[in-house]
Amino acid sequence: MMIEKLRLACDRPLSHRQLACCHSYCGIPLHGKDMSIYSNVHTEQKPLPLSGHHGEISAMTFGKGSRPVLLCSASADYIIVWDIELCQKRVKEGKVAAGIVIGTLLGEVIHLSFCFSDQRVAACSGATVFILSSKKEEVVSSLTGHLGPLTSAEFCPWNEDILITTSEDRTFKVWDLKTGAVCYQSFVLSASPLLSAFFLEETRHLITGSTDGQVWCFSFHDDHKCHLVTKMDLQRMEKRHQIHQETMSHQAGGAEQSTADKVETAKPVCKMAFCSSFSDTNKEQIKDNSWLCIGSSDGLYVVDLATSELLTALYFKDYPNLSITMAGSWSIAPRRDNSMVFLVSSLFTPYVVLLELHLRDLGHIWAWDEGFSVFPSSPLLLESPLNAELKKKEPTHAKKKGGTKEQPLVFHSKVKSSGYTSAPRRIMFSPKTNIQKNPSSKKANKNTGLLLRDYPADSAAPTVPHVHLSVANKPVNCLQYSGDGKQILCGLGDSSVFLYKSSLTGNPAVYTGHNKSVSSVSWSLNRQWWLSASEDQSLRIWAHGSTEPAIIMGESLFSKPIRGAQFYYLDKFLLFASGPSLYLYLYNVDITRDDIKRYQQRSVVKLASCLTTTSSTDITALSAVNDFFSSVSDIVLLCGSDRSIQVFDMNKSTVASELPDAHSRAVHCITQNKGSMFSTQAPESYNLFLTSAVTDGVKIWDLRTLRCVRRFENHLNRCHPCSSAISPCGRFIASGSEDNSAYVYDIRSSSYLHKLQKQSDTVLSVTFNPATPEVKTFLYHLCLWLSYFLSLVIPLQWFQCLIILNKASVIFLYIPVSY
Secondary structure (H helix, E strand, O other), X not given: OEEEEEEEEOOOOOOOOEOEEOOOEEEEEEOOOEEEEEEOOOOOOOOEEEEOOOOOOOEEEEOOOOOOOEEEEEOOOEEEEEEHHHHHHHHHOOOOOOOEEEEEOOOOEEEEXXXXXXXXXXXXXXXXEEEEEOOOOOEXXXXXXXXXXXXXXEEOOOOOOEEEEEEOOOOEEEEEOOOOEEEEEOOOOXXXXXXXXXXXXXXXXXXXXXXXXXXXXXXXXXXXXXXXXXXXXXXXXXXXXHHHHHHHHHHOOOOOOOOOOOOOOOOOOOEEEEOOOOOOOOOHHHOOOOEEEEEXXXXXXXXXXXXXXXXXXXXXXXXXXXXXXXXXEEEEEEOOOOEEEEEEEEOOOOEEEEEEEEHHHHHHHHOOOOOOOOOOOOOOOOOOHHHOOOOOOOXXXXXXXXXXXXXXXXXXXXXXXXXXXXXXXXXOOOOOOOOOOOHHHHHHHHHHOOOOOOOOOOOOOEEEEEEEEEEOOOOEEEEEEOOOOOEEEEEEOOOOEEEEEOOOOOOOEEEOOOOOOEEEEEEOOOOOEEEEEEOOOOEEEEEOOOOOEEEEEOOOOOOOOEEEEEEEOOOOEEEEEEXXXXXXXXXXXXXXXXXXXXXOOOOEEEEEEEEEOOOOOOEEEEEEOOOOOOOOOOEEEEEEOOOOEEEEEOOOOEEEEEEOOOOOOOEEEEEEOOOOOOXXXXXXXXXXXXXXXXXXXXXXXXXXXXXXXXXXXXOOOOOOOOOEEEOOOOOEEEEEOOOOOEEEEEOOOOOEEEEEOOOOOOEEEEEEOOOOOOOOOHHHHHHHHHHHEEEEEOOXXXXXXXXXXXXXXXXXXXXXOOO
């Protein structure tokens, strides 16, 4: 894929010098004080010679503009700007090419950089950066503040009055060139010096890299304050990439590669550049706007900034036709024909090569065909467990022949009271005088008023706190809204379940019966039933309005706690996991009472299927779609304690696919983009799901390719299982955090939108309201609208409750600022 277009032999090694390369030309020092400019398109042409320095050239760079093409070169005596086209014209006329001296005796310059209008030049010499005019010899300003020698300086593309400098003191500084003051100074980022910096204009990010292969990505706001978005390690990303490639090769039947002869080398971030986007009508997955090319000593690394994953590594050793095996310096330039050119100097030999890489060839590496989808593409198989039905007992009737069937003395299910404890009835007849006309129509209007309103797809993200509800000594482990958004279930650490109104007014309904903390709750689609699972290895189904459970599945059935219990397949099944097993149960809820056999459970449950993970590892979280009325899904997503994600095909009762090492830790939360009954999204968006793991942030995955498409790491999650949620409109992601905040992300960007800081302890659970409230009066509408977003906060103490929970849990509600 990498083509060597030009090989240049020099009289001395140029391993640690800044070379110049743009979309049309490349330049190298020749004989110390002279230069040769080559054409990148017509490499066979004679180079343009430039001379004018008296000292050895230490740095070169081309301007950012296309016309005219400017070249700046620096030595200990002069800094000269050359107009390449004018110099070519003078050489053709038999004259000597000349440039403009813009700096004299500024010391040994190791780095040069043009601003994006080519009006100014930044020259790094020692611990000082000089801002020079590119038109005349003038030092606009000199900036000093670093404790060590500078390594690079770059102008901001959207604000040329902003400059960033990196230094061997392991920090970077953001300068305001109007005032000459430091806008922002970073902390010490690494144990090794920072080597390069790069501005990503599309996402307003600032990226810097060090000599030990560490890469930091910061969001760069208008206030010039930098917030860390993600941190990457080239060596760790390389290892994960190799493990993934070996796993894919093993699944495809290929031979395993031996790692005995592999030697780890340093991965200095010599140069970075952005891969321009390109289109392919047949493969839309190739489109990407966040690829970062990193030139290092052993090759070129292509990183997806949205996921912080290594997409591919192009090693010099894999291309025997190349003249170099180790790189000393890089210069990268994108071209207009969906290609990039690289001018690379050899680390040990006096060679410089010009390489070309076509991004279209690079894109075919990640052109995956669609594999899975939330929406089924084929009907159910006859032997599928989803076809199972629960046979209901038919009532027994007396036979026509042989007389009546023997029955007990009292055979009725209901026993009437004798009346001794009731008050005497004195009124024999009381006519109904308050009959309302057409009550059913009013009731229908009341119930359907909410359904007629769509979810506000264009509303702003929540930012302002409104309601603060404290539940003393009852930590909240899980919560879920009902499908209409009117009620919310909260599973508590004291083994009880609270049922609140979404407005959080009035006293909640309390349901008790578990012996340990409640780990998961789930509503049915019709909102008549809901279930709760506990750490006591039991599951209970409750009928709305009844304080006694309709179904109890006790601890004798399972050997380990139940994880991820929910209703499945349009409420036809109960789906949950225990240990390494995935259970699928048919059920029938019967809430009728028998006063004679009141302790006998009349509801029925029946095992329909039991599947086991491929590695027999315990299931830590699961997710499946139950909310689609028009179509149903047979895909179940599981996360194992071995850090893997497995896709179960319930139609075939098999593991359809497995993704090993999805996170660095076991996943504790997996959530699909299910939308709500009040919102409509594109069908492709329902194939997105997110996972959360301790110390590894939140990742968004595409079910069709089982690839991570974006990553979020701004929130703090070092030891607690902080969950995350997707908004019904599919535009926002909320995540809990250990810094007493809840973070709201835009799903299209890796940096957070808002940090909700009114909490008093760690935020473990977050959820969005699925519905838009009905407008009646301004005050009533305002109170209901405030339930747009809900987060529950859990204290940090260890004693008295599950995982580090104690004392009270606090509930906050938020509203959009634009309201």
